[in-house]
Amino acid sequence: MNRQITIIRGLNFMYYAFHSVLTPLLPLYLAKKGYSSAEIGFFLMAGPFAAMFVQPVWGYLSDRFRSLKAIIYLLYGLTFLSSIGLFLANGYIPIFLFTALLFFFYGPASPLLDSLSVKTAAESGSPYGTIRLFGSLGFFAFAIISASLLPLVGGVDNFRYIYWGMWVIPFVLLLFLRDKAGEGPALTMASMKSLAANREFLWFLFMIFIISTPHRMHDALFGYYHQTMGASPGMVSFGWALVGICEVPVFIWLNRYLNRFHELAMLGVISLLYVLRWSLYIVVKDPTALMYLQLTHAFTYAPFLLVAIQYVVRLVPEHLRSTGMSLYASVFTGLAGLAGGVIGGWFEERWAGPGMYGFAAAMSLLAAILFLGTRFYTRSREA
DSSP states (O other): OHHHHHHHHHHHHHHHHHHHHHHHHHHHHHHHHTOOOHHHHHHHHHHHHHHHHHHHHHHHHHHHOOOOHHHHHHHHHHHHHHHHHHHOOSSSSHHHHHHHHHHHHHHHHHHHHHHHHHHHHHHOOHHHHHHHHHHHHHHHHHHHHHHHHHHTTTGGGGGGHHHHHHHHHHHHHHHTTOOOOOOOOOOOOOHHHHHOOHHHHHHHHHHHHHHHHHHHHHHHHHHHHHHHHTHHHHHHHHHHHHHHHHHHHHHHHHHHTEEEEEEEHHHHHHHHHHHHHHHHHOOOOOOOHHHGGGGGGGHHHHHHHHHHHHHHHSSSSSGGGHHHHHHHHHHIIIHHHHEEEEEHHEEEEHHHHHHHHHHHHHHHHHHHHHHHHHHHHHHHOOO
C-alpha cells in the first residue's frame, strides 16, 4: 500500500507538472506562430470540448472492465504522439488538429487518476487531499524548472524538448502501478441509466459549468493577457508556479474541515471569493502585481476542487465512480473549457482584460446564487 500511494502521488505530481509547462508556454508558442487571442482560446479548448463527448466512455470502460491502469497508459501514449504532431506541424489546420488531439487524449486521464486517488485514499485511510497536493507540488516544481530551462533550449519556440523529456517519468511509474478494480456490483446499462436519472447530480454538473467557465477562460488566456501587459515568459511561468505551491497548504488544512459544512454552502462561499478574485484582475494592471495575484488561486480553485470531488463521491455510487468523475471532468474541462476559451477570447479582443474578467466576475456571482439557493432549497426540504 505504501508503494502504491507513492506511485499515485508521483503520477499526480507529473500530471500537473505537464499542466505547468503547457498552460503558460503553449499560448505563448501559438502567439509566436501569429495566432490571435481568440484563435488561441479556440485551439486550446476545442480538444477538451471534443473530449467531453468521449470522456464518459473512458470512465465507463474503466468501470466496466475494472482496469484504470491500461486506459491511463493508452491515453498517455496517444497524448505523447499527438504532441509530436503538434510541435512539428505548420499551418492553421494541422496545428488546430494536433492541439485538439493532445487535449482530447490528455484530459480524460485526469478523472481516472482522481478516481484512482480517491479509491487508494479510502483504502489507506488517508485524505484525498494528501495525495492530490503532490499534483500541486509538481505544478510548482516544473513551472520553475521549465522557466529555468527555457533559455537553454532556445526559448518558447523549443519548449517541446522539455515537454517530451518529462514523459519518461509517468511511463516508468505506470509500469509499477498496481491496478485498482472497482468494488460493488459490475457496471451495467441499468446502473448507467440510474446515473443519468440522478437529477441532483445533473443539476450539480450545471452549476459546475457556471463556476468553471470563467476559471477555464483564465487558464487559457491569462498567459497571453499577462504578456500583453508587459510580462516576460519567465514571469508568466513563475506566476503559474505560484498557483501550484499555494494549493499545498489548502489541501493539508482544508481536509480537517470538509465534513463540518455542506458542500453546496462551501461552493457558494467559494464562488463569492471568485467574484472578488476576478474583480481584482480588472483593476490590477502591473505585470508583477498580476503575477502575485495568482496567489488568490489558493482561496478559489484549491478549495473548489476538494469540495467538488467530495460532493461527486457523495452523489455517485462507488461502482460508478470513474464514470461520475469523467462526467464531472467533461463539464469542467470540456464544456466549460470551450465556453471559457471562445467567449474569453472574444471579450479579450474587444475589451481586453477588464472585459474578460468582468464577464468572469458576473458568472461567478451567478454561480454563488445558484449554489446557495440550491442549498437553501434542499435544507428546507430536509426540514
